Amino acid sequence: MPEPLLQVTGLVKRFSGLTATDNVSLGIEEGELHAVIGPNGAGKTTFIAQIMGELPPDQGAIRFAGEDVTRLPPHLRSARGIARSFQISSIFPDMSACDNVALAVQAHAGHSFRFWRDARTDPLLRAPARAILDSVGLGERADMPAAALSHGEKRLLEIALALATRPRLLLLDEPTAGMGPEDAAQMVRFLSELKGKMTLLLTEHDMDAVFALADRITVLVYGRVVAGGTADEIRASAEVRRAYLGEDDRA
């Protein structure tokens, strides 16, 4: 069997006494949509930050597309095709929506030691940026300052930024965070359209969304993998009910 697109082995991350990631091993196949679920404080965001390269793990290895990327900084992982979105929208609030996405396009359009030409009128950046904004449904809002977008629109812009880097593996940290039911449903529809076009790893609190979307699910509690399997297997698992779904669903 060939190596999965992402292979995490024995990952450990400690924060002064607290073990946020406790010996996590996980493989994600190309094209799969994999959900990582777990109660608040289970270490989902910490896990994503380590795959992106923002946090160095204390132990363990991360292999992506057959290459050990454990020590690579985020920009080099981005170049290899990993992208992420943030739970709390991390955009460029002082720029327009189109400027935001164009910047992400620019990051993957050669070096930026280009001092002369006006980047805001460069069709090589603007055309792809507008196409991506259209694809997430923000085409009408392209020229709005990102700070002026609604919460749901910022969540979409957040994902547009990640998509603009043309990732092979997209890490989504609670894409529906803070959304009302209507916006959340729209986000789930959008994610189901992405499914199959790239490999997706998402963390999520919304169980309906997870069971609707995920091919496979990993359950994380106190940094440790307590269960893993297909959506049906997880739904049926007594351990998951006890650890998470039944008792600790305060989110």
Add this chain to the structure above:
Amino acid sequence: MRRLRVLAPMLLTAMILLGLALVPPIAGLSGENYTIDVFTRIMIFAIAALSLDIILGYGGMVSFGHAAYLGIGAYAVGILAFYHIDNGFLQFAAAILASAAAAAFIGFVSLRTSGVYFIMITLAFAQMIYLLSISLSTFGGSNGLNIDVHSKFLGLLDLGNPTTLYYLVFGVLLLFLFLGHRLVNSRFGMVIRGAKSNPRRMATIGFPLLRYQLAAFIIAGVMCGVAGALLANQELFVAPAIMHWTRSGEIMMMVILGGMGTLIGPVLGAIVFLLLEDVLSGVTEHWQAVMGLFLVLAVLFARGGMLGFLYRLRGGRSGA
């Protein structure tokens, strides 16, 4: 509204530059050079403030040691003149190379930190260079170094003529405003703006930030070094005081006063700051207290600097 936001800075820039272009003929009517000298000095500091604003206002790098490059540029001219090398091309090339080298080293070390640490470490480097200049007894130590002749440009320019020097400085200011305009709107400019706005996001969308920030830091250092070389020509004297940390603070105040993250803001800031200094110091020896009060009011009531204040008066919005 959007058109106002675009047009207002252009109109203001045109008015300021036209005003500066007309200083020598108007001042010349009275037959004395004092006004020309004052505005030459103002424009030199406008260049320094403009260079700081590229990293501070656009790039979010709060360098508190920017006067170091002013000093390095001025000493490059002074030291070469001391050894009777008065070729202006050589002197300015030396000023550019020396300030680029210093900025490369200081930036390389400092950019590994951020926030308060970045402020402190750039300040510390500037103080080291300041103390180094005091220890250079060959070049006058703390008493400074007299420069016997102006930079010579193959007989093309006589910088001893105040009007010629004025228009040279004016030309350099125009050039840097134009280059700055291209730079901040280029792909490179977008990267340093993004690094100010959200550095973490910049890294995760794939930018290796350090190299771009360092390049911006060096560009700003070089522009300020050129201002220093011009200052040496105006004063025919260079002393460590030019690099004192309070000088770095003054340059930063010009940027904040005029309007960070705009190109004409620092120019406006330099004009107002130095004219106020000139006027107030004629009125009272405690002028610094009055100036301090003015700056506090400006920061409290004119966010975005005078430029931001002007736009709000016109019902527009401040912005880049």
